[in-house]
Amino acid sequence: MKRASLIAAGLLAFGLTAARAESGNSGTTVTVEPPPATNADVNVKPPPGSGVNVNVNPAQPDPTPPSAGAPGEPGNAPPGSVEVNTSPASTVQPAPVVAPRQPSVMPPARVINANTAAIFGGVTEATVPVQPLPQPGYYQHSPVQSTSNTWVGRLGTGLLVGGGFEDFTNDNLRSMTGGAGSWNARAIAGTRQFVGVEAAYVGAARGVEALGVQSNAVLVSNGVEGALRLNVPVVLRSRQLLEPFGFVGVGWSRYQITNTNVNTSSLAGNDDIMSVPMGGGLAYAIGRFMADARFTYRATYYNDLMRTGGNLNNWGVGTQLGVSF
Numbered sequence: 001m002k003r004a005s006l007i008a009a010g011l012l013a014f015g016l017t018a019a020r021a022e023s024g025n026s027g028t029t030v031t032v033e034p035p036p037a038t039n040a041d042v043n044v045k046p047p048p049g050s051g052v053n054v055n056v057n058p059a060q061p062d063p064t065p066p067s068a069g070a071p072g073e074p075g076n077a078p079p080g081s082v083e084v085n086t087s088p089a090s091t092v093q094p095a096p097v098v099a100p101r102q103p104s105v106m107p108p109a110r111v112i113n114a115n116t117a118a119i120f121g122g123v124t125e126a127t128v129p130v131q132p133l134p135q136p137g138y139y140q141h142s143p144v145q146s147t148s149n150t151w152v153g154r155l156g157t158g159l160l161v162g163g164g165f166e167d168f169t170n171d172n173l174r175s176m177t178g179g180a181g182s183w184n185a186r187a188i189a190g191t192r193q194f195v196g197v198e199a200a201y202v203g204a205a206r207g208v209e210a211l212g213v214q215s216n217a218v219l220v221s222n223g224v225e226g227a228l229r230l231n232v233p234v235v236l237r238s239r240q241l242l243e244p245f246g247f248v249g250v251g252w253s254r255y256q257i258t259n260t261n262v263n264t265s266s267l268a269g270n271d272d273i274m275s276v277p278m279g280g281g282l283a284y285a286i287g288r289f290m291a292d293a294r295f296t297y298r299a300t301y302y303n304d305l306m307r308t309g310g311n312l313n314n315w316g317v318g319t320q321l322g323v324s325f
Contacts, residue, residue: 156192156233156241157325158290161185164318166204166296170310176267177219180206182316188229191243191283191290191324196229198247204316208257212264219267223253225277241285241324248278251298255305255312271305273312290324293317 163183168174182204190196201224208217227249234242256270263269281294300312 154192155190156196158188158191158285158322159186160188160290160292160320160322162318162320164316166314166316166318169313169315170306172308172310173306173312176208176210176265178207178209180204180219180221180314180316182318184318184320186320186322190229191231191241191285192233192235194231194233196231196245198225198227198229198249200225200227202251202253208260208265208267210265210267212262213257213267214260214262217260217263218258219255220258221253221255223251223275225249225251225275227277239287241283241290243283243285244280245283245292246280249276251275251277253300266307268305268307271303271312273303273305274301275299276301285324288323288325289321291319291321293319 161184163181165179166182167179168177182202184200184202186198186200188196188198201222203220203222205218205220208219210217227247229245229247231243231245236242251274252272253275254270254272257263257267275298277296277298279294279296281292283290283292285291295315295317297315298313300314303311305312
């Protein structure tokens with residue numbers, strides 16, 4: 001049986017060989033031509049940002065056959081040079097741009113004053129000062145120094161000079177002398193307080209019309225005084241001050257007859273006395289300017305100028321101008 005099978009297989013192989021030889025010796029030639037290559041170029045552009053690249057070019061076959069693999073993997077595209085790239089573009093996303101912070105200016109807190117709080121109710125809030133922003137291109141000058149917030153400004157001080165008129169109250173002395181012109185230089189402290197002090201240099205000169213002295217004789221006085229001052233300061237707008245005041249103090253003065261070589265009158269050549277000045281006036285100040293007008297009465301002690309006896313009490317009016325601090 002085995003031998004019969006081998007013989008049948010040999011006969012079948014021989015018949016196939018003979019059939020091929022006859023076909024090759026026939027005069028019929030069959031030529032198969034491929035279809036002409038087309039120049040069609042199909043480019044499909046995906047929407048922006050999708051990252052898909054689709055290029056279809058049938059005129060250029062892929063020289064490299066696709067490799068076997070699972071569907072959807074690279075190299076498994078069908079013939080025809082169709083390349084499908086579905087991988088997203090590996091681009092680096094730029095860092096987000098942050099807008100620069102703008103400097104903010106806090107508005108001042110709403111201030112509820114005492115009257116508003118009393119009427120509508122509320123709590124008084126502290127004022128928050130807001131510094132103005134510097135303007136470019138301009139030099140920032142430093143603020144002018146003011147003494148209004150210093151202890152000198154709160155106390156109130158002044159330097160004044162002035163003059164006036166004065167006369168004796170004793171009738172016998174008045175009959176031998178005339179009215180006197182007076183002068184003074186004064187320093188004041190406490191003009192913005194209820195209590196202040198003064199220190200002054202005072203002087204006066206008057207003619208002498210008495211028997212026993214030359215006609216051009218002059219009675220001159222020079223002295224110093226200190227006084228306690230009581231003030232009623234009234235502060236007005238624009239840094240103005242209107243102040244009634246009163247004062248009382250103590251002083252020393254020296255009287256002397258000059259411009260005469262002969263003195264046989266009832267007046268001594270000189271005398272040192274103690275005085276008690278008292279009076280009142282009105283002061284006014286605006287900015288650095290200050291002025292006052294006053295009436296002064298001086299009681300005198302240890303009077304020896306009149307040989308016949310008598311005091312040197314006197315009164316006077318005057319005005320002063322100066323500066324305040």
